[in-house]
Amino acid sequence: MSLVTGLYVVLFYAATVLLVVGLAFRIKKYASTPAPLKIPTTPAPTTQSGVVLRLFREVVFFESLFKSNKWIWLFGYLFHFGMLLVLLRHLRYFTDPVWTWVALMQPFGKYASFAMLAGLLGLWARRFLVDRVRYISAPSDHLMLALLVGIAITGMGMTFVAHTDIVMVKGFFLGLMRFSPQPLPTDPLLLAHLGMVVALMIVFPISKLLHAPGVFFSPSRNQVDNPREKRHLAPWAARLESGEQR
Amino acid sequence: MADFEVPVLREYPIIPKLKEGTMAHSSPYVAKAVMQEPLGFPGELLDNWKEVAIEKMGELCGKYRSLQVYLDSCVKCGACTDKCHYYLGTTDPKNMPVARQDLLRKVYRRYFTFAGKYFPKLVGAADLTEEVLDDWYSYFHQCSQCRRCSVFCPYGIDTAEISMAAREIMDAVGKGQKYCNEIIGKVFKIGNNLGLPEPALRDTLEGIEEDVEDDTGVKVRYPLDEKGAEVLLVTPSADFFAEPHVDGLIGYGKVFHEAGISWTLSSKASEAANFGMFIGSYENMRRVSMRIREAALELGVKRIVFGECGHAWRVAYSFLNTLAGPFDFLDPRYPVPQHICELTNGLIKEGKLKFDKSLNDDMKLTFHDSCNVARASRMGDKPGGQFVIPREIIKACCNHFYDMPADTIHESTYCCGGGGGLLTDDLMELRVKGAMPRMQALKTVVEEHGVTNLVAICAICKSQFAKTLPYYGFDMNSIVSLHQLVSNAIILSDAPKDDDENDDDGDDA
Ligand code: HEM
Numbered sequence: 156m157s158l159v160t161g162l163y164v165v166l167f168y169a170a171t172v173l174l175v176v177g178l179a180f181r182i183k184k185y186a187s188t189p190a191p192l193k194i195p196t197t198p199a200p201t202t203q204s205g206v207v208l209r210l211f212r213e214v215v216f217f218e219s220l221f222k223s224n225k226w227i228w229l230f231g232y233l234f235h236f237g238m239l240l241v242l243l244r245h246l247r248y249f250t251d252p253v254w255t256w257v258a259l260m261q262p263f264g265k266y267a268s269f270a271m272l273a274g275l276l277g278l279w280a281r282r283f284l285v286d287r288v289r290y291i292s293a294p295s296d297h298l299m300l301a302l303l304v305g306i307a308i309t310g311m312g313m314t315f316v317a318h319t320d321i322v323m324v325k326g327f328f329l330g331l332m333r334f335s336p337q338p339l340p341t342d343p344l345l346l347a348h349l350g351m352v353v354a355l356m357i358v359f360p361i362s363k364l365l366h367a368p369g370v371f372f373s374p375s376r377n378q379v380d381n382p383r384e385k386r387h388l389a390p391w392a393a394r395l396e397s398g399e400q401r
Numbered sequence: 402m403a404d405f406e407v408p409v410l411r412e413y414p415i416i417p418k419l420k421e422g423t424m425a426h427s428s429p430y431v432a433k434a435v436m437q438e439p440l441g442f443p444g445e446l447l448d449n450w451k452e453v454a455i456e457k458m459g460e461l462c463g464k465y466r467s468l469q470v471y472l473d474s475c476v477k478c479g480a481c482t483d484k485c486h487y488y489l490g491t492t493d494p495k496n497m498p499v500a501r502q503d504l505l506r507k508v509y510r511r512y513f514t515f516a517g518k519y520f521p522k523l524v525g526a527a528d529l530t531e532e533v534l535d536d537w538y539s540y541f542h543q544c545s546q547c548r549r550c551s552v553f554c555p556y557g558i559d560t561a562e563i564s565m566a567a568r569e570i571m572d573a574v575g576k577g578q579k580y581c582n583e584i585i586g587k588v589f590k591i592g593n594n595l596g597l598p599e600p601a602l603r604d605t606l607e608g609i610e611e612d613v614e615d616d617t618g619v620k621v622r623y624p625l626d627e628k629g630a631e632v633l634l635v636t637p638s639a640d641f642f643a644e645p646h647v648d649g650l651i652g653y654g655k656v657f658h659e660a661g662i663s664w665t666l667s668s669k670a671s672e673a674a675n676f677g678m679f680i681g682s683y684e685n686m687r688r689v690s691m692r693i694r695e696a697a698l699e700l701g702v703k704r705i706v707f708g709e710c711g712h713a714w715r716v717a718y719s720f721l722n723t724l725a726g727p728f729d730f731l732d733p734r735y736p737v738p739q740h741i742c743e744l745t746n747g748l749i750k751e752g753k754l755k756f757d758k759s760l761n762d763d764m765k766l767t768f769h770d771s772c773n774v775a776r777a778s779r780m781g782d783k784p785g786g787q788f789v790i791p792r793e794i795i796k797a798c799c800n801h802f803y804d805m806p807a808d809t810i811h812e813s814t815y816c817c818g819g820g821g822g823l824l825t826d827d828l829m830e831l832r833v834k835g836a837m838p839r840m841q842a843l844k845t846v847v848e849e850h851g852v853t854n855l856v857a858i859c860a861i862c863k864s865q866f867a868k869t870l871p872y873y874g875f876d877m878n879s880i881v882s883l884h885q886l887v888s889n890a891i892i893l894s895d896a897p898k899d900d901d902e903n904d905d906d907g908d909d910a
Pocket residue numbers: 213214215217220227228230231232234235278279296299300303364366367368370476477478555
């Protein structure tokens with residue numbers, strides 16, 4: 156096994172562990188932190204199924220963002236759903252045989268990368284052009300976009316310009332999954348692409364990318380509007396009460 | 402009239418370019434030790450305030466999921482940046498919701514996140530310093546906790562939650578706000594925000610009874626501490642004497658009278674407001690709420706109804722059951738608590754109230770959705786009832802009603818500019834500037850429909866508008882209470898038939 160392959164094997168295992176464990180801890184923290192008061196932003200659904208629908212609309216349509224700002228919505232939507240299609244397309248490197256629907260969606264996934272890139276560039280442009288967004292941007296906000304743009308461009312480079320040995324790449328990832336590492340092609344585009352993906356996986360649980368799990372835990376979006384019908388009491392608030400009564 | 406520049410109302414609303422530091426000087430008076438201590442807060446800034454503040458921040462992140470998730474989740478997309486009336490009115494970038502959050506978030510990142518501990522510059526993390534504390538004090542008292550930003554944030558990040566946490570941290574280190582903390586102290590000591598003692602309250606109510614009898618010929622009662630009444634009415638203390646609030650109170654009395662429902666006010670719970678929410682203190686909010694439970698038990702009532710007040714209705718609707726429940730000793734046929742608008746509208750629907758709408762014909766009306774009612778509570782049994790019910794009442798008793806532009810009402814309503822514990826003279830500049838977006842919307846309907854009066858169902862909104870309307874060239878008396886309209890138009894069936902209404906018309910004109 157070459158040095159490069161060895162390095163990427165280690166990187167991918169490490170990044171996967173950090174991503175999974177990091178996210179699990181974060182999600183556990185969100186789930187176990189009580190929400191002592193009913194604070195859904197109203198009008199809010201009065202039933203649990205209504206809440207599921209509300210969250211569905213937020214995640215699938217970016218409903219609130221649509222109300223808020225059509226440009227951010229457009230760019231954000233192009234980026235996220237472009238990225239989703241691109242990611243789904245990548246499943247073919249992890250499945251053998253390739254699932255039929257993954258095979259069928261390949262062309263969509265390929266061109267979705269343009270949407271993803273266009274969205275990212277639009278969002279990035281706003282960070283320079285809109286004075287309010289410029290004001291709130293920290294270096295990490297630019298860096299995150301740079302990272303994603305880098306991933307997108309190197310990936311598109313391999314798809315549309317300088318192909319890599321895709322069979323060997325697939326061998327590498329299947330090898331990782333089966334714990335029997337296989338060699339990785341060493342062309343620079345691929346190494347850059349995968350290096351940045353590793354970086355993204357590592358920063359995910361310690362950055363603003365936590366918005367992805369966060370949206371499901373946001374009390375203003377995930378609470379049922381029924382405070383009069385059903386008494387809502389957090390464990391620490393209950394302790395406060397019983398302490399008083401004693 | 403002002404020693405600051407009053408924003409100009411334009412042809413069309415715009416998103417202003419930001420100007421740094423325009424409101425850096427705006428800070429309310431700091432609470433003195435005598436106001437801090439009864440609430441369980443240190444009297445003055447602690448020597449080790451930094452450690453205490455960081456510790457408190459960690460504690461709150463463990464107690465409030467909202468805070469923890471909101472501090473982590475913001476992607477700095479900027480969708481909220483033009484949604485705050487204080488930004489629109491002041492152009493100070495720290496009044497953009499996300500920038501306001503960042504004042505707290507940068508400290509959170511520094512002390513609680515990996516990236517902030519090791520790469521502070523990269524992620525905009527910063528040490529907690531005296532300047533940061535001053536910024537907190539200034540800008541977390543430039544947020545009326547109106548939740549408009551939370552409507553438009555893709556994750557529902559509610560800057561109000563962040564402001565409440567920041568204020569709680571500041572209270573914990575001994576830097577509380579005079580206005581809120583002094584008022585909470587008065588509620589504990591005397592029973593209401595104004596410090597109006599029981600005899601004075603009784604006097605006032607007797608005066609109101611006499612006035613109403615003179616006016617209508619009917620002995621409408623405004624009872625205090627009457628055991629065995631059906632309904633306990635809890636209303637903001639401004640309703641007892643301020644204009645136009647008191648006209649609303651008169652209206653509630655007439656509704657109860659006409660419907661034949663016995664009711665009472667309580668001297669113990671002579672205040673609906675609960676400023677414990679503004680300072681983010683669960684304990685204080687609970688203590689204030691418990692008065693209402695105790696009053697309901699002592700008076701043996703069957704229902705609790707709240708008068709016109711925005712944040713009070715939020716605490717009542719959303720939190721009362723949590724803070725002071727369960728209310729299993731009350732009549733289960735009614736929601737606990739009920740809003741006076743729910744009660745009145747229900748009676749209208751049942752045909753128990755009759756109106757002569759022409760008595761409100763001297764006014765063309767528009768309705769201001771108060772933020773806490775619009776975005777933090779509900780009326781009736783359907784989502785959005787808080788928008789429908791007040792408008793149905795207005796339309797039942799008035800002929801001329803026009804809504805302001807759609808992006809300034811309902812869930813998108815603009816705050817009056819004085820909510821969230823900012824209704825104090827030391828924040829006048831902020832209040833006037835923050836009222837701008839609402840005034841802009843009002844101007845639209847004034848020009849399009851000749852609207853003459855603005856209706857509100859919140860004591861803070863009413864007081865704030867009475868003060869700020871004149872800065873924008875409107876009459877301070879154009880703010881009216883919703884139940885004032887009810888009061889004007891209601892037909893009391895036991896009124897003397899041979900009335901002198903014609904004279905009244907003459908007076909009004
Ligand atoms: C549940 C899944 C997700 C939802 C609902 C979601 C939603 C959003 C929304 C509404 C925005 C704001 C608009 C915008 O700037 O695009 C946003 C921003 C962003 N999202 Fe996501 N997202 C999700 C998953 C992800 C994932 C998995 C990534 C990671 C790679 C990601 C990366 C980003 C980035 C980098 C931004 C900031 C863009 C900027 O700098 O302007 N998101 N997300």
